[in-house]
Amino acid sequence: MNRATPHLRHFAKRLIVFETQVNKSSPANFPVPDKLRPQLTAFTGNAGFQALLTRALALARVEVPWLRAVHVKADGSLEGLTEIQAQLPPAELLEGKVVLLAQLLGLLVAFIGENLTLRLVREVWSKVPLDDLAFDNRNHHEN
Numbered sequence: 635m636n637r638a639t640p641h642l643r644h645f646a647k648r649l650i651v652f653e654t655q656v657n658k659s660s661p662a663n664f665p666v667p668d669k670l671r672p673q674l675t676a677f678t679g680n681a682g683f684q685a686l687l688t689r690a691l692a693l694a695r696v697e698v699p700w701l702r703a704v705h706v707k708a709d710g711s712l713e714g715l716t717e718i719q720a721q722l723p724p725a726e727l728l729e730g731k732v733v734l735l736a737q738l739l740g741l742l743v744a745f746i747g748e749n750l751t752l753r754l755v756r757e758v759w760s761k762v763p764l765d766d767l768a769f770d771n772r773n774h775h776e777n
Contacts, residue, residue: 636693638736642743645764646735649755650728652762664715664731667738671710673754677746684710686745690738698730 638646649666667687674683688706695701700722704714719727742751752764 636737637697638694638733638740642736642740643732646739647728647732648762649759650731650735652759656761664712666731666735667710667712669758670738670754673757674742675710680710684708686741687712687738690734690741693737693740694730694734697733700726701730701734 646666650664653666653669671683674686678686684706687710691701691704691706691712700718703718704712707713722730739751739755742754755762756764
């Protein structure tokens with residue numbers, strides 16, 4: 635089973651909380667993947683972004699079963715999240731988002747490396763402190 639590492643979960647949660655509090659995004663929304671999309675499509679194209687998010691979602695579903703109701707549309711956006719959020723407690727919804735984002739970040743670290751992943755994130759969230767962040771991509775895909 636591929637589980638998101640604690641470091642990636644912490645990082646993902648930090649980005650989600652920042653986006654919710656500082657940028658005044660609704661907790662029900664999940665704009666983080668959309669905000670990463672321009673940077674990622676520059677490297678991978680639209681199909682590559684969709685494939686990365688689809689794979690991250692498949693990995694996250696192992697840890698968070700309710701994510702089975704969520705799908706990646708052809709344009710790379712998430713479908714089904716809005717419908718299911720009314721059925722979930724906020725903490726459970728947040729945990730699913732954290733795991734999904736942690737899996738996406740883990741795939742990025744595996745494919746393009748830690749430094750480039752951090753650079754992409756800093757382009758989008760320049761005010762999020764990242765100095766204490768340490769990825770451990772050797773353990774990201776443990777069984």
